[in-house]
Amino acid sequence: MATVKDIAKLAGVSTATVSRALANPEKVTDSTKKKVEQAAAQLGYAPNAIARSLRTQESKTIVVIIPDIGNHFFSDIIKGIELIAHKKGYQVLVGDADRDIVRARKYIDLVYSKQADGVLSLTSEIPIEQIIDEQGQTKFPLVVACENYPGSNIPSVHIDQEFSASSVIESLIQMGHYKIACIRGADRNPISESRLKGVQTCMAKWQLRMPDEYIGVGDYTLLSGYEVAEQLLNLEDRPTAIFCFNDEMAIGVIRRATEMGIKIPEQLSIVGFDNIPFSEYCTPQLTTVHQPRQLIGESAMKLLLSILSGKKPNPEITLPAQLIFRGTTMPPPIEQRLKIDI
Amino acid sequence: MATVKDIAKLAGVSTATVSRALANPEKVTDSTKKKVEQAAAQLGYAPNAIARSLRTQESKTIVVIIPDIGNHFFSDIIKGIELIAHKKGYQVLVGDADRDIVRARKYIDLVYSKQADGVLSLTSEIPIEQIIDEQGQTKFPLVVACENYPGSNIPSVHIDQEFSASSVIESLIQMGHYKIACIRGADRNPISESRLKGVQTCMAKWQLRMPDEYIGVGDYTLLSGYEVAEQLLNLEDRPTAIFCFNDEMAIGVIRRATEMGIKIPEQLSIVGFDNIPFSEYCTPQLTTVHQPRQLIGESAMKLLLSILSGKKPNPEITLPAQLIFRGTTMPPPIEQRLKIDI
């Protein structure tokens, strides 16, 4: 492989000049610029990015940690991240943590080993002691998207989870539902906690309560939705609506309900979350909460970029979400409808 | 950040010894090993991988190029790749080419800029002149998975596309279908070509022919399946079966057919390809060809690893696929059934 040295020899200049001609052509006369470019082309020169990184102390690479590469929700976010990153000359390294904090740690290590300049985490399942110092500050450029660490000041971009969840419940209640169940994510997952809080706040507002056996726990996969649906739908006092904390689980519920001969939406309303592409293609089409995925990715990357450039930007960005009504929701059978005193 | 120099000073040894103690502890006395380890721990040392790469001339990183991060099919393959790669101390950089050869080129550049040691491409849409020299040899460690460059000797692992496609058609014909349409991928896509060849070979074997208007062209997305279905299903002589070259398109077809009031599978049989998780969760459940995705990923990574270690392995691995019958296929209405002369 050709190096700056080879080019220098061929062009009859110093390596310093080669470097300048290639990186800052304006610092060099037109004629040397031309000589160098020609020599570089002739030798098929490709700069050694590793050597450059070592010298400049930056890798121009950021790593994005995703909890599960099999989850559709993250694709568009990554597209948004890449759009901005590439525009600014940054590479994107996608690391699948597989919901394992040990694997997440490995990806964060890339910053410590200087292979990446910053981290964009799409999960909050990252080792807190690796990222926060004694003063509660982040130890390196980090942005958390979609999720957030409540109570910390880690920069983050997300929708208003609590409000969105609360809106879902509000609209179900407006339809007349009151036997409302939900399928949440694992305990201690901040998103799940926020959404559940929104759910309960709204129920309380209407002087309703969601009994414990109506709160199913899934892991955001199709299969877990399918399995938890089984429990919920076999309950003595079966819910008339199920709010799932993502679309995958909702689609699992549709499948199980269909198999059990329960008519959707006549006998059971289902609401998902995320508005993944498949949500429009299942039968019936899924009512869900749309998250502006690409925008989240773009905003998160811009935020990280501004941190990387040494600025102290506003560390929290909240983006709008919207509830999309499709074919899995309608008022419950009349005898099961909430009677509202006026 | 602490460096070997700092550790050397603290431990009272040379940097050479520090390096040895950390990388090859057996080359060093137990007592110096202990001293060095202690010093390293005390300083919170993290090795600079960039400096190491520059010195050792290897990055221990491989890049995997995928055509579309939004496509479910690739998730498990990546999981398989990562499983093997991590076990062998390699990092995996996932690059989304977005079906754009210019972007694929950027990822391959990582090899030339020494940031990656090899490439695992899950698409054949890569610039041929960048990877093949005048003698028709690959210029750097490269494995193509799922797809293949017919006629080249680029190492690859894949299923037998032609045979799998031909089996699908065979079984449709056995059911009595003969008005069989398909939705293929773009022209010049090798997978698409191989499968189409399998389709046509099998049709010919039964002395049938697939008319041109029965061959729809999609781009492997839900939407394209939906749109092409519209054309196919509005044909004067409507097909009784549609074979889609991936599950996404098949699910798009299901959606459109359902909207048009066409009963599946009574009036229309549909077969997909890939067996993505959603194929089990749509209504009806999709008949499809299962590809051993994780195994493909693992095999491809092992093949790349063996190339990286300087071996000349068998450059072509063919893995078994299997046809999975679910709810979208059955014999066509009796009056549309193929009459076989015995």
Add this chain to the structure above:
DNA sequence: CTGAAAGCGCTTACAG
């Protein structure tokens, strides 16, 4: 077993 020294391929502050 250990150390001094060279070198991987760049970039950049400094001097001219």
Add this chain to the structure above:
DNA sequence: CTGAAAGCGCTTACAG
């Protein structure tokens, strides 16, 4: 505008 020189942080062949 250009060049000589230093240095980023490692590893390793060589000498002892």
